[in-house]
Amino acid sequence: MKLIDLNRHGGIGANAHFIQLGSFNILIDAGLHPKHLGRDALPDYAQMGGIELDLIVLTHCHLDHLGSLPLIASAHPRAKVITSIPNLTLAPRMLRNSVNVMKRQREEHGIVEYPLFLHRDIALLSRQFFAQRFQRSEKHRKDSDEIEIILHPAGHVVGAAAVEFIYKKRRIVFSGDVLFDAQRTLPGAQLPKGPIDTLILETTRGATERSPDTTRESELNRMIDAIAKILARGGSCLIPVFALGRMQEMLKILYEAQKSGRLPRCPFHAAGLGMDLCNYFDNIRSKSNLINFDIRLLQQLKVKPLELNLRPGRNLPKKGIYLLSSGMLVEHTPSYKTAASLLPFKENGLCFVGYCDPDTPGGKLLAGKDEDTFFFETLDYLAPRRASVEKFDLSGHANRDELADYAVQSEARSIVLTHGDPEARSWFSDELKKRLEKTHLLDPEPGVEYQV
Numbered sequence: 001m002k003l004i005d006l007n008r009h010g011g012i013g014a015n016a017h018f019i020q021l022g023s024f025n026i027l028i029d030a031g032l033h034p035k036h037l038g039r040d041a042l043p044d045y046a047q048m049g050g051i052e053l054d055l056i057v058l059t060h061c062h063l064d065h066l067g068s069l070p071l072i073a074s075a076h077p078r079a080k081v082i083t084s085i086p087n088l089t090l091a092p093r094m095l096r097n098s099v100n101v102m103k104r105q106r107e108e109h110g111i112v113e114y115p116l117f118l119h120r121d122i123a124l125l126s127r128q129f130f131a132q133r134f135q136r137s138e139k140h141r142k143d144s145d146e147i148e149i150i151l152h153p154a155g156h157v158v159g160a161a162a163v164e165f166i167y168k169k170r171r172i173v174f175s176g177d178v179l180f181d182a183q184r185t186l187p188g189a190q191l192p193k194g195p196i197d198t199l200i201l202e203t204t205r206g207a208t209e210r211s212p213d214t215t216r217e218s219e220l221n222r223m224i225d226a227i228a229k230i231l232a233r234g235g236s237c238l239i240p241v242f243a244l245g246r247m248q249e250m251l252k253i254l255y256e257a258q259k260s261g262r263l264p265r266c267p268f269h270a271a272g273l274g275m276d277l278c279n280y281f282d283n284i285r286s287k288s289n290l291i292n293f294d295i296r297l298l299q300q301l302k303v304k305p306l307e308l309n310l311r312p313g314r315n316l317p318k319k320g321i322y323l324l325s326s327g328m329l330v331e332h333t334p335s336y337k338t339a340a341s342l343l344p345f346k347e348n349g350l351c352f353v354g355y356c357d358p359d360t361p362g363g364k365l366l367a368g369k370d371e372d373t374f375f376f377e378t379l380d381y382l383a384p385r386r387a388s389v390e391k392f393d394l395s396g397h398a399n400r401d402e403l404a405d406y407a408v409q410s411e412a413r414s415i416v417l418t419h420g421d422p423e424a425r426s427w428f429s430d431e432l433k434k435r436l437e438k439t440h441l442l443d444p445e446p447g448v449e450y451q452v
């Protein structure tokens with residue numbers, strides 16, 4: 001198999017792998033780099049050469065996997081875009097949001113090539129979709145050549161799939177982004193069992209050691225206690241969340257905590273893209289058993305939108321819980337604006353429940369815990385830092401030990417590392433070398449062609 005990692009900046013970035021299996025030209029994921037702007041955020045598609053793609057497989061709808069799909073699909077109009085059923089509706093919704101963000105960035109940063117695609121391209125993309133059920137094999141043909149594809153549930157986020165290719169009896173598995181733990185709204189991953197031939201493995205948490213007595217459940221309990229404490233001292237609690245998946249899971253967790261009496265009833269505000277996605281999640285639940293999220297819990301929680309008259313430095317008008325995207329307090333989002341009202345008052349608290357890139361406002365706020373001010377740049381507001389700021393480890397990615405165990409049982413002859421920073425990849429590289437002596441390990445250079 002020929003393989004090129006097209007993610008030009010390495011690390012996590014703009015995920016896209018090109019593989020050639022027999023006569024099939026296949027692209028797995030078509031991401032957009034979250035930290036780069038303009039065409040520099042795209043995978044380096046030119047490295048595929050002048051080929052025509054036959055199949056594009058979308059593992060899930062986070063933008064680092066999905067963000068450039070309309071662009072590459074329209075350049076290869078005959079390619080089938082294979083994905084799981086939930087992604088048929090989620091992908092267009094996420095992409096429409098992305099077009100709107102790019103249009104704003106065009107104004108703000110003068111990036112003339114933005115938006116990279118239009119709403120029309122998203123509509124056209126839907127014609128190329130080919131939905132596959134989980135754990136159901138589909139054969140795809142090209143002349144006399146044939147390849148079998150199976151999507152396996154990968155946990156992580158609704159619709160997320162690990163992808164298994166079977167070509168001339170060889171089994172090749174792309175893990176995609178994986179979470180083995182069940183979330184409140186979504187069962188955990190069920191990846192294909194070994195022996196397989198080639199495994200392309202995500203390594204997100206390779207540099208993160210977790211003590212054996214910290215579990216997802218214990219972190220959830222710690223978080224509920226922290227929120228209860230903030231409310232008990234008369235403060236408001238801001239929980240910044242990712243729109244896709246985490247917002248809906250937190251709604252469910254907070255609803256259950258109120259129902260069981262662990263949290264008091266209180267004003268509840270939620271806003272951002274995640275609230276719109278609640279309708280999509282409810283729809284997916286009503287059509288399949290792939291998710292456990294019922295939109296009626298919004299009524300039970302008496303969820304209200306965000307007050308529009310927030311002003312930096314003026315405390316939030318209503319005490320309560322604020323569940324807002326974005327998860328990393330990215331500028332211009334409801335969580336960013338709300339943080340500027342909440343941070344200067346010591347009764348308030350901020351609870352981070354997901355990964356924060358160190359360069360985002362959320363990452364900077366977490367890193368500067370010993371400082372007494374925080375600068376909200378786009379609001380030009382230097383805030384005194386008095387509210388409590390805490391972080392809970394509720395990652396959407398599997399622990400490194402679980403993934404290493406999976407790799408070992410897979411007995412893969414070749415393992416290709418992906419989706420991780422250099423330190424994360426090197427932990428996997430060392431660990432797997434020790435445990436799988438005969439396996440060939442590859443941490444590919446972006447843009448270089450390998451035979452695996």
Ligand SMILES: [Zn+2]
Nearest residue numbers: 060062156177
């Ligand atoms: Zn993801």
Ligand SMILES: [Zn+2]
Nearest residue numbers: 062064065177
């Ligand atoms: Zn990812």
